[in-house]
Amino acid sequence: MNEKEYEAKLLSTPCPKPDPYGALSMPVYRALAYEFETAEAMEAAFCGRTDEHTYSRITNPTVQHFEQRVKRVTGAYGVTALNSGMAAISSTLITLAWSGSNLITSRHLFGNTYSFFANTLNAFGMEVRFCDLTNAKEVAQAIDEHTCGVFLEIITNPQMEVADLAALSEIAHERGVPLIADTTIIPFSVFHAIDFGVDIEVVASTKYISGGATSLGGLIIDYGRFNQYRTPALRALEGTSQSPFHTRLRKEVHRNLGAYMTPDVAYQQSLGLETLQLRFERQAAVCKGLAGKLKTLPAIKTVNYTGLEDNPFYEISKKQFGDYPGAMLTFDLESREECYRFINKLKLIRRATNLFDNRSLIIHPASTIFGSFTDAQREAMNVKQTTIRLSVGLESVDSLFDDICQALG
Incomplete structure (x- = not known):
């Protein structure tokens, strides 16, 4: 609608x-x-x-x-x-x-x-x-x-x-x-x-x-x-x-x-319903714009966002969700150690779990959400040590991109 x-x-x-x-x-x-x-x-x-x-x-x-x-x-x-x-x-x-x-x-x-x-x-x-x-x-x-x-x-x-x-x-x-x-x-x-x-x-x-x-x-x-x-x-x-x-x-x-x-x-979330559409449109648009810019960075090995045309799920995603399939993306760096180093150097993006906060949040899923799983379980679930998850907030594309660039060095 x-x-x-x-x-x-x-x-x-x-x-x-x-x-x-x-x-x-x-x-x-x-x-x-x-x-x-x-x-x-x-x-x-x-x-x-x-x-x-x-x-x-x-x-x-x-x-x-x-x-x-x-x-x-x-x-x-x-x-x-x-x-x-x-x-x-x-x-x-x-x-x-x-x-x-x-x-x-x-x-x-x-x-x-x-x-x-x-x-x-x-x-x-x-x-x-x-x-x-x-x-x-x-x-x-x-x-x-x-x-x-x-x-x-x-x-x-x-x-x-x-x-x-x-x-x-x-x-x-x-x-x-x-x-x-x-x-x-x-x-x-x-x-x-x-x-x-x-x-x-x-x-x-x-x-x-x-x-x-x-x-x-x-x-x-x-x-x-x-x-x-x-x-x-x-x-x-x-x-x-x-x-x-x-x-x-x-x-x-x-x-x-x-x-x-x-x-x-219920009271807080009923108020949240009143700005839901506005916030989603902003967050999803920023996420898609940021995903495109991240693909230009050599240090980032892959960017996974189903709204990108080269994504393997792009066609079914567009059919079901339209042009803006959410405000979460993932990307891969060279190693787990590189992921940690990068996350530790961020200044604007917050190191925290949760999704779709007004602030952008970043996490290393393999060591946190899936930290108690065995290596075999993580492998079966396709949870990689090189993957970083980013939940995009209400900041601008440029501000988020600049923070990621400085953290990558």
């Missing part, structure tokens, strides 16, 4: 209950519990026959307003706001999986996502089948009657791989499983996951949405279009709701795990 369409959807979302003082922003409701006039009204609320708030671990007016704004922008059936991107991923998979089930995914994943799948879920009796998600035949062969879903990152971090979402969706849906995508790298104001067959979207709202790294959060965005779930608990809900997934998530998993977003974070 364009800027005008985004603003129209975002700013037309009313507060659930109008503020008596006419506040333009939804107030922060730090209340924990809510009083009822009668025992009957309390019973109705607790049993889900009304949408009144009962306890802020389950719903909260400020968080609900944030969820409704995201729902309106994305056109989703249901949105659940949680306290981190990993909480969004773990809650999604716990809702879908069962003991003896399997998940189809790639080894090209963020470190903690990989660890959650390979270690945590495996310990509870779920198999994770790693395959090449750019190979449709391999994905099709990996799916069987015990598969609970296909999961991927729309641009992998830090490998920068892009799979064909429409093709994956077709394969998954033909075999009766949902497609789940981590879309953190490109905001939903620009990338419309539903148009490419994504059924469930998970987002680390900590990144673009919070704006300036103000707060930690995550989102589960369910489009309510998939209704062939194999999960026994979801099959039992068929016919009772448009989305068995959303029903089980909200009535069971979300309540039992206790990972709901706090009202203060």
